[in-house]
Amino acid sequence: MSSIIKVTQVKKNFGKQTVLKNVSLTVEPGTIYGLLGANGAGKSTLLKIITGLLKADAGQVNFGEMIMPKAQIEIQRRFSFSGQQSSVDDVLTGFENLTLIAKLRHLAHPQKIAQDLLTRFDLTDAANKAAGSYSGGMVRRLDLAMSLVGDPEIIFLNEPTTGLDPASRNDLWKMIRELKAKGKTIFLTTQYLEEADQLTDQIGFLRDGEIVATGTPTEMKRLAGSAKLQLTFADEATATQAAATLATYRVTAIDPEALAVDLPDGNMSSLTILKQLDDAGMTVVNFGLVAPTLDDVFMKLTKGVD
């Protein structure tokens, strides 16, 4: 499959500060790409360069055959961009905000476009209320709806759910998934690992001005290492004795009575471990498998934690 977005060796300095050292990535059509990185890693800067809002010092951004910024106008017609600052006008109603955008884009039937989007984004009841009276979740939904006026092919979202409560975040995730189901390509930045895990097909992890890791959420979780078997014992003495019995494994103490044992050979090795403890006469009070999470990857990649 040929990529819809291709970023090649992009560099950006602000004065003496190098923000993007050498960034390359590709996004496949109809997928959700998640750009992850700590605060200040350069996610917004990269997004601005890709969307033509900021000029790179070096490197290239392609949208299929078209090159940014040479074909900026044609490219910008194909995408929408929802930044961290909402473009919703508080004084106007939801309906008015949407019709205004449709009129500014010289689209036919702006009122029908507005009605359809209000229905799709579950805002019909609030259609005639000033957007200033909307909840945070409703404003985000309206903002996303506004970015879809004109039916763009690619949707850029900069931290789409920052500051939302879990229910509103879930609503927005559902809507983002629906956009993908309609064949849209979505490029989002996020600091929420759960968001990347829930939504994305491909993650790029930005650190020190480079994409240091890339892959599906599952592949990224593998980077964090193997699954662990968590074992709880009746007391500290048994836990210490168990750690000695399992000396051939990598064992870490979670608290005085509990251990975590790395399972480099997969989950089945937990049976061998439990048998080994049983043979040594040690009673395990509780046990469970703990799969690595994107949090573990984030910790490992941002802080170099092993």
Ligand SMILES: Nc1ncnc2c1ncn2[C@@H]1O[C@H](COP(=O)(O)OP(=O)(O)OP(=O)(O)O)[C@@H](O)[C@H]1O
């Ligand atoms: N216009 C600018 N002039 C000077 N420095 C800038 C400019 N824009 C961004 N920076 C710096 O570049 C670095 C990366 O900023 P950027 O906003 O891209 O990071 P981010 O990963 O999006 O962070 P956050 O998650 O906090 O939004 C920061 O140190 C920031 O201060």
